[in-house]
Amino acid sequence: MALVFRLLFLACLITACSSEKKNKDLYNYIPEEAHLVIKSTDLQSLVSNIENNHFLQKLNGSTVFDSLAKKTDILKHLNNKGLAMIAFSKDDGGALQYTLLTKYTDSIFNLDTAPDHSVETITTKAQTYHKTTVNGRAFFNTVVDSIFIGATSQQLMLSALKGHVYKHKDLLKTAANGSQLSMFIDEKATNVFTELLLKDSLHPQRLTEYVLLDVNLEQDEVLFNGITRATDSTQSLINAFKGTLPQKNDLPKITPSSSDGFLSLTFNNFHTFHDNLKAYQKTDSLELDKTLFGSISEIGVIYQGEQQALVLNALDETTTAQAISSSQRIDSYRSVDVLSFNQPELFENTLSPFVTSFRADKYVVLDNFFVFCQDMALLQTIIANYQNNTTLSEKSYFQNISKKLSDESSLLISVNTPRLNAILKNTLSNTAALEGDDYKWATIQFIADNNFAHIHGIIKKDKAKATEASVTEEFNIKLNERLLNTPQFVTNHLTKEKEIVVQDIKNNLYLISNKGKILWKKQLPGAILGTINQIDMYKNGRLQLAFATANRVHVIDRNGNDVKPFPLEFNDKITQPLSVFDYDNNRKYRLLVTQGKNIFMLDTKGSSVKGFTFKSANTALIHQPQHIRIGRKDYIVLKTANRLYILDRTGKPRVSPKNQYDYSDQAVYEYQGNFATTTKNGILITIDQKGNTASRDLKLTDMHHLTTTAKTLVAQSENRLTIKSNTLEMDYGNYTAPEIFYLYDKIYVTLTDLQTNKIYLFDSNGKSLDNFPIYGTSKIELDNIDKDRHLEFVTKGSDNSILIYQIN
CATH class of the missing domain: 2.130.10.10 (YVTN repeat-like/Quinoprotein amine dehydrogenase)
Structure with missing residues (x-):
């Protein structure tokens, strides 16, 4: 499940490192090697919103955050107006560098408050530029056609000066007008991101080829919306939904509120989805019982500690029940029969890489939900929460974040605070833990649409219901x-x-x-x-x-x-x-x-x-x-x-x-x-x-x-x-x-x-x-x-x- 959720944290992480933004036809100076591009229409307001965002404050002190903060520290002295862009790339040694592009104005750098700084003018046959050093960190900059070009390395600045048509220029221009923060992430960045967050996964395929996000930072919320696309020639998992239509995500109705998270996959035709998925599987999957999956509109995984439960959401419960052969009653809990299941590896073989390391030898039926699992305690928890109406869909904190999302999506992933903390600590060492009462849940969804997918995601601080007269x-x-x-x-x-x-x-x-x-x-x-x-x-x-x-x-x-x-x-x-x-x-x-x-x-x-x-x-x-x-x-x-x-x-x-x-x-x-x-x-x-x-x-x-x-x-x-x-x-x-x-x-x-x-x-x-x-x-x-x-x-x-x- 971390596969998709990384994108959420990449958005937040890149947001935190970005102090600055973009301008007019700055696009022609974006270095070809740039794999992350951040653009903003109001840099100063964005910086203030980053500093005021409760979630991003929690990233302060982490190794990654502090490293990026030091590298971008010089940008706090920038006094630009209007559009600005920051393009991230790696140099020959693998170190992260960035290029800053914005419209030039007088006094664009205000170094009066910089305690230790120097400015050196360098003149060559082709160009005159400046080397600005603040606290021992160099920043190279010049002006071309009223465009301010700055970079953390001399080589990167000179590369930008060559000028060219950035291959994703048209897409980058489609970012929402007036957005304080938009992010473009290409295949190199999504690869780095996938490897970073999925290093324990058996199937670290890239989710997508590139992503364009508009990020909205409020004090208690990070909300992002955007699009993603992968060409047919790439091994990107988003293509598994090609030719399918998203359906309603009902998994929160069966997911216990005490769970760590869930994954939901929907489609209007399972066989189209499965045919697409075969391209990502190392071995041929077993011949499917078409009756079992034929009336399924949603497949989900519920995560509870080290245990997992797989859920089939059936359009026709009778047909699905009849398709599961040789089932015998092996136990009962709260008047719900626990039935045997004799194909323990079926779902991993059929649904990898979305479903991995999963075995099931029993299942229960709760209305239209068929829940498969190997752990009896988890099955009992799911039954109890479903009967007691204490599932996620009944909780106000989940209802609040769901209001910001679509009811229907091809891929939906949600995690609770402990899982969120685990992902953060795995990604950003020394990160302060998120308080359980602050952030109950975080969610990201992908909605397949022709040759691309819409993305929506949210991390929102939960507020306890206030007492009367307080x-x-x-x-x-x-x-x-x-x-x-x-x-x-x-x-x-x-x-x-x-x-x-x-x-x-x-x-x-x-x-x-x-x-x-x-x-x-x-x-x-x-x-x-x-x-x-x-x-x-x-x-x-x-x-x-x-x-x-x-x-x-x-x-x-x-x-x-x-x-x-x-x-x-x-x-x-x-x-x-x-x-x-x-x-x-x-x-x-x-x-x-x-x-x-x-x-x-x-x-x-x-x-x-x-x-x-x-x-x-x-x-x-x-x-x-x-x-x-x-x-x-x-x-x-x-x-x-x-x-x-x-x-x-x-x-x-x-x-x-x-x-x-x-x-x-x-x-x-x-x-x-x-x-x-x-x-x-x-x-x-x-x-x-x-x-x-x-x-x-x-x-x-x-x-x-x-x-x-x-x-x-x-x-x-x-x-x-x-x-x-x-x-x-x-x-x-x-x-x-x-x-x-x-x-x-x-x-x-x-x-x-x-x-x-x-x-x-x-x-x-x-x-x-x-x-x-x-x-x-x-x-x-x-x-x-x-x-x-x-x-x-x-x-x-x-x-x-x-x-x-x-x-x-």
Whole structure:
């Protein structure tokens, strides 16, 4: 069974060694001797996803992983953009080398942080190139036709410079557009891989000629899909399914959940399958009883320790039973007869090399399943699990991975954690063991289709069912740099679910899926001011991100691309976050840019809105412009240190407060039909729509925070948190501003103590939710980010990590 499963680990192994990717017509520079080619559209995001993937983290410390990591270490200094490819090959001495191809850009190598490095320029009659050495490892590189070509050996780089049409170029180009990681594996690599994982096999035939995979790395999952093909002239086992159609894989219905794994082979015509299989058998198989196999749609092997059981899945149980001659009842277990079988070597002779080292002298019949075995204990285990409904098909962890696979496949292999660990340790010495509760099962399948086969595979971390009212950490996403701002949720317009955006101290903006996968990162010219807005600029349901940095207003699509005519550049500094107004919810957006005391209103074309007449306030704004609707009237609210402007849509005064105050920097809210804010010394000020003002002492200090809904007021000062009329005495600390979230007709109030790193969550009556406070180092955003009814929230963890929790 390891024969096929190797491909799964080759994908993971190669993924781990690949730090980098590919570009335009880089294909003409792939060395002819390359037998593994990795391509990626976003190298930096891929590197982060590899570092965040729980399964690949377990490979850290293994001999193979560490060797590859050292060889590719120089690539972490690469600063490429767009497509990149890494082509692996072996030199004359058998050592692994690689070639890197990508589009050349200025500062493509950033060696500022490399502690021990040198760059030597080498000039020959034919070429000028560089030898870059980091930590004693050399990397040779040059630029040809705006293509950066680098290699770990001089000979390999010079070979790439010759240029030629890579024989698998067209196939490699069929990899999914935008895939962070695609892998092409040719016959040399599959041979190396087969020998590596099948060295104990009696029949180490190559499974296939080449494989093309698109690999998706989420934090708790490795998922890959692709195609494979072998020509008729090759001795590749995938050809055994030529001319057959895949059927439903029912073997999980008979496989005990305690088993180590199983193999399932399906076909619509056994005799076609068997005729194909003869090409891989060293001796002629015995003449078959066509009646026995004639009504079989699936053949499987169940693995339990050193024992195996073979299963025939019959379309016609009666015909199959009649075909097994001279059977006698030799025992009984749970009212199931155990029958003798007098052809112990039949299945190995007929089905090798898929079935090896197998003998059977007894069998049982469980509905349409005929189970053959030599070990009575294993037969009893299969009977008991089948009757007790404790087979794999009944287990939630297997159901979860099956959702990512096809119901029908020609070849399906699954293994449990101990078998997975055994394969890893056999392949990658010193690998840390996978915890049994983390990874219950891993699966790969091949689906025959004309002259090729589809491949699907998954390794997924199993999550125990959360108890009611518990708070569970769903993901811990680590970035390479420290976080600059607080992570927030944005909407994925394709799925209607939420994703995460955050910026690091190098001004890289990240979009991260709700499964913990970094979708892309984009470097910005500066820090984002405030929070990010979303707009539907083209009124077609597709959302963009809109925000401001110190001198620019940006609009970016969900792929990380700038949307024209943005970014807009400003000579003077932008001093407040970008405000976005959509007065009538008709997507006729107004973008308000603040520069000190000056206000500019723009449309989505980047043009000034001619009807807006307000130009400047008396002094600089201390809060970003706000849009408040009370009843059927719209108000634009601008706040300076000593004046509140309440304007209409055109920028003309709509409400003139009869009194002005020394205002705090807190926002203005609609509260009980009035405008509400605070003064510097914590007095609540309310203004009605006629300009009448009122004040109320909330017993706040000058270091206070305020937030409200139309009916609920929340204030925090020192260690006191007031929610409506309830005041809570909390421990003294350094608290973030409280925030109100209204979800599922319920109000939640949250704040974080940055001194003790505790997140608090209360209901509208000031009662703490169960299992709070919980760890976090920033304020949170609370929402339902997926399709279940559970709420999730995002916060900062360590300096460079993002935490997502779920409230169960």
